Amino acid sequence: MSRDTAIRKNTFLQSLKVLYYSLISQHLKELVPIIYTPTQAEAIANYSHLFRRNECLYLMFNEQDTMERDYLEQTRGRDVDLIVCSDAEAILGIGDQGVGICTAKSSIYSLIGGIDPFKCLPVALDVGTDNQELLNDHLYVGWPQKRVRGEKYDQFIDKFVQIVRKYHPHSLLHFEDFGVTNAHRLLERYRAEHACFNDDIQGTGAVSLSCIMAAVGVTKSKLCDQRIVVYGAGSAGLGIAHQLRDAMVATDGVSPLDASRKFYLLDKYGLVKESLGPSRIRDSLYESGFVSPDAEWKGAMTNKKGEVGLLEVVKRVKPTIMIGCSTQAGAFTEDVVRMMGQGCERPIILALSNPSRLVEVDPANANLWTDGRALMATGSPFPPARMPNGKDYHIAECNNALIYPGLGFGAVLCQSRRMTDTMIIAGAQRLASLSPALKDPDDSLLPDFDDAPKVNFEIGVAVAEQAIEEGSAGVEWKKSEVKQKAAERLWRPVYGEYIYDPEGEQA
Numbered sequence: 001m002s003r004d005t006a007i008r009k010n011t012f013l014q015s016l017k018v019l020y021y022s023l024i025s026q027h028l029k030e031l032v033p034i035i036y037t038p039t040q041a042e043a044i045a046n047y048s049h050l051f052r053r054n055e056c057l058y059l060m061f062n063e064q065d066t067m068e069r070d071y072l073e074q075t076r077g078r079d080v081d082l083i084v085c086s087d088a089e090a091i092l093g094i095g096d097q098g099v100g101i102c103t104a105k106s107s108i109y110s111l112i113g114g115i116d117p118f119k120c121l122p123v124a125l126d127v128g129t130d131n132q133e134l135l136n137d138h139l140y141v142g143w144p145q146k147r148v149r150g151e152k153y154d155q156f157i158d159k160f161v162q163i164v165r166k167y168h169p170h171s172l173l174h175f176e177d178f179g180v181t182n183a184h185r186l187l188e189r190y191r192a193e194h195a196c197f198n199d200d201i202q203g204t205g206a207v208s209l210s211c212i213m214a215a216v217g218v219t220k221s222k223l224c225d226q227r228i229v230v231y232g233a234g235s236a237g238l239g240i241a242h243q244l245r246d247a248m249v250a251t252d253g254v255s256p257l258d259a260s261r262k263f264y265l266l267d268k269y270g271l272v273k274e275s276l277g278p279s280r281i282r283d284s285l286y287e288s289g290f291v292s293p294d295a296e297w298k299g300a301m302t303n304k305k306g307e308v309g310l311l312e313v314v315k316r317v318k319p320t321i322m323i324g325c326s327t328q329a330g331a332f333t334e335d336v337v338r339m340m341g342q343g344c345e346r347p348i349i350l351a352l353s354n355p356s357r358l359v360e361v362d363p364a365n366a367n368l369w370t371d372g373r374a375l376m377a378t379g380s381p382f383p384p385a386r387m388p389n390g391k392d393y394h395i396a397e398c399n400n401a402l403i404y405p406g407l408g409f410g411a412v413l414c415q416s417r418r419m420t421d422t423m424i425i426a427g428a429q430r431l432a433s434l435s436p437a438l439k440d441p442d443d444s445l446l447p448d449f450d451d452a453p454k455v456n457f458e459i460g461v462a463v464a465e466q467a468i469e470e471g472s473a474g475v476e477w478k479k480s481e482v483k484q485k486a487a488e489r490l491w492r493p494v495y496g497e498y499i500y501d502p503e504g505e506q507a
């Protein structure tokens with residue numbers, strides 16, 4: 001190699017990383033689906049078989065005695081702003097993947113959020129796996145033990161969080177794809193003491209709120225006038241319901257109780273209603289206030305176990321919005337969608353499960369079954385649907401990646417010690433204000449992914465402005481200074497253009 005010193009080799013190799021980011025940045029729409037959803041699910045599912053080298057900080061449960069040393073070794077000389085961690089229990093709709101790491105989530109912060117990749121740290125928290133296929137696989141690279149749960153799990157996570165707080169107190173700690181029993185708990189436990197963010201709960205809630213704000217703009221109605229069915233009451237479903245309810249309370253002035261009654265959540269036991277009891281309703285669902293009173297469901301059709309299914313719910317509720325985050329492919333059947341279409345003029349349908357093969361309804365079918373009246377969004381990219389008038393309807397990609405990079409950029413920019421609900425709402429409102437559907441009701445509900453960097457810059461500015469206004473920021477800027485500061489801070493991959501000159505070579 002012509003680069004003869006270690007430092008020249010080092011800078012050359014670093015430049016290849018810049019090439020990676022530069023190439024993807026120039027072809028975002030084409031290449032994000034390759035490094036992120038839907039392909040990422042396949043890459044994670046085959047992680048051990050495709051394994052080349054470790055790209056993240058890998059912390060294993062049975063090596064926690066050296067956790068602090070391992071952390072320091074990986075972060076030495078780096079000014080870490082952002083940490084993306086996952087225990088991989090509920091990866092991208094494909095369940096427990098043991099050590100299926102989420103480096104892509106971290107790369108998206110750089111590609112779309114403009115955060116220097118050198119300041120981002122992806123962390124795999126390996127606490128074992130309950131995925132028997134992985135445990136039987138002799139090539140599995142993770143710790144081949146059953147998942148650690150309970151107090152020992154909490155102690156391991158706590159040790160990690162305290163190390164982050166000690167060495168990078170201004171960082172944003174992003175939780176990704178934790179299992180439903182841990183996701184809410186961990187966020188609530190740590191968000192008051194450190195800037196924490198759960199993407200599946202808050203990121204998905206925020207991007208869905210933006211999408212729905214745009215959709216109710218098209219239907220010229222208010223958020224509090226909607227009847228909302230959420231199919232799949234896990235991290236994403238509950239996060240979305242909370243976000244929409246908070247927005248109804250904040251913007252439409254309804255009480256939290258009245259707002260809660262606009263929601264009908266379904267989980268694997270059907271409609272979440274009182275009589276399902278604690279064996280079928282998780283604590284976080286009970287506490288959420290979204291459990292339907294039995295009195296509202298007298299005479300409803302049930303199965304032998306007393307469970308009410310989706311079709312019956314849609315028939316009785318006549319929802320204006322139906323959101324899928326259940327991992328159940330095709331759950332929004334023709335009967336369900338046609339029934340919804342009978343109950344309202346412009347059904348708003350968000351089929352958010354990833355990867356694409358798990359989508360609750362193919363938008364082309366939803367379009368057909370509602371005669372082109374549905375306002376639609378999906379979690380992974382889908383081709384446009386042809387409307388009866390011959391026009392193409394662009395399906396919004398309602399994926400948290402359209403908002404979390406900006407939320408993170410904003411929090412990091414102003415060194416916020418908290419990621420507050422109001423900062424997230426400010427980001428969601430800014431995204432909604434950029435919806436193409438505001439100019440043309442037949443256009444996509446959300447901006448195109450090609451515009452994601454520009455859009456996320458705006459989101460970041462809105463978040464930092466809100467943090468300054470409410471006193472959460474660690475910097476002493478005026479709100480009017482934020483845009484300039486954001487522009488100065490933005491990282492963009494610039495890879496020099498090399499022009500091949502054969503004549504020059506001969507000379």
Ligand SMILES: NC(=O)C1=CN([C@@H]2O[C@H](COP(=O)(O)OP(=O)(O)OC[C@H]3O[C@@H](n4cnc5c(N)ncnc54)[C@H](O)[C@@H]3O)[C@@H](O)[C@H]2O)C=CC1
Nearest residue numbers: 092093180232233234235236267268326353354379399400
């Ligand atoms: N578009 C986006 O930005 C995002 C999409 N997602 C997708 O949403 C899906 C769920 O993700 P999480 O909420 O993180 O997982 P989760 O495991 O927390 O939640 C899934 C929920 O679906 C429920 N469910 C399972 N079978 C069901 C059935 N037959 N009927 C009704 N509900 C059923 C489960 O009980 C669980 O509560 C995944 O496919 C994920 O990829 C998640 C986060 C963001």
Ligand SMILES: CC(=O)C(=O)O
Nearest residue numbers: 091092093200354400
């Ligand atoms: C997008 C995402 O966070 C998920 O599917 O889990």
Ligand SMILES: [Mg+2]
Nearest residue numbers: 092176177200
């Ligand atoms: Mg996720």
